[in-house]
Amino acid sequence: MATIDHIIEGRRSIRRYGDRPVEVDTIQRLLELAAWAPSAHNRQPWRFVVLAQPENRERLAAQMAARLRADLEHDELPPDQIERDVSRSYARITEAPAAVLVCMSMEDMDTYPDPKRARAEHLxxxxxxxxxVQNLxxxxxxxxxxxCWMCAPLFCPETVQKALNLPLDWEPQALITLGYPEKERSSSREPVALKTMWR
Incomplete structure (x- = not known):
């Protein structure tokens, strides 16, 4: 059995998957494990939307792609770059065997009258x-x-909410694509000593 060290060091962001489907029971177990993460005040503000139906993934991907195209056109990027970015984003969502939209709800979090503490609570x-998400x-x-962790929903939360008819307090945070890897990937990390201070 793999140790936690091997699991952490072996994880990669996978963007290409094989055709093998991901079982519903497997996804359910992943969400149960995700929910064992620590949370502020133990309020557990995560919300999960399992995109089990391909047509729902396609609808979401199409509407997100349209929003991305509009943003990139506003940025006046070259048309070929826009097409490349939009096509890549659409494919990553629609070609994955499964996907989970991760949302956040402030419904059970504390409320404060002053903006500074309110911002801290949101953070x-x-x-x-x-x-x-890391647990998942x-x-x-x-x-x-x-x-693969995709943070694209942060750039178009209203689009995502409308496409999936989400409750108003479910704030889209990330889209996690899932599947069995098409091939293994290697990766590396900078030495942690370069990013550490001891006092």
Whole structure:
């Protein structure tokens, strides 16, 4: 059995998957493990939307692609670059065997009258959701799956909410694609000593 060290160091962002489907029970177990992440005040602000139907993934991908195209055209990028970026984004969502939209809800979080503490509470919720995402990705890798964290929903939350008819308090944070890797990927990290201070 793999140790936690091997699971953490072996995880990769996988963008190309084989045709093998991901079982519903497997996805359910991944979400259960994701929900064991620590959270601010133990409020567990994560919300999950399993995109089980291909037509729902395609609708979401198409609407997100349209929003991305409009943004890139506004940025006045070259047309060929726009087409390349939009096509890549659409393919990453629609070609994955499974996908989970991860959202955040402030419904159970504390509220404050002053903006500074309110912003901190919102950030605490976002950090909590990020920890759940990491749990999900590590659990997927431990079960032989690959996953990729896409933060594109942050750039078009209203588009995502409308495409999937989400509750108003479900704030889209990330899209996690899942599947069995088409091939193994290598990766590296800079020495942690370069990013560490001791005091």
């Amino acid at each position: 605490m919720a976002a950090q909590s959701v990020a920890m759940a 990705l590590l659990a997927a890798h431990a079960q032989g799956l690959g996953g």
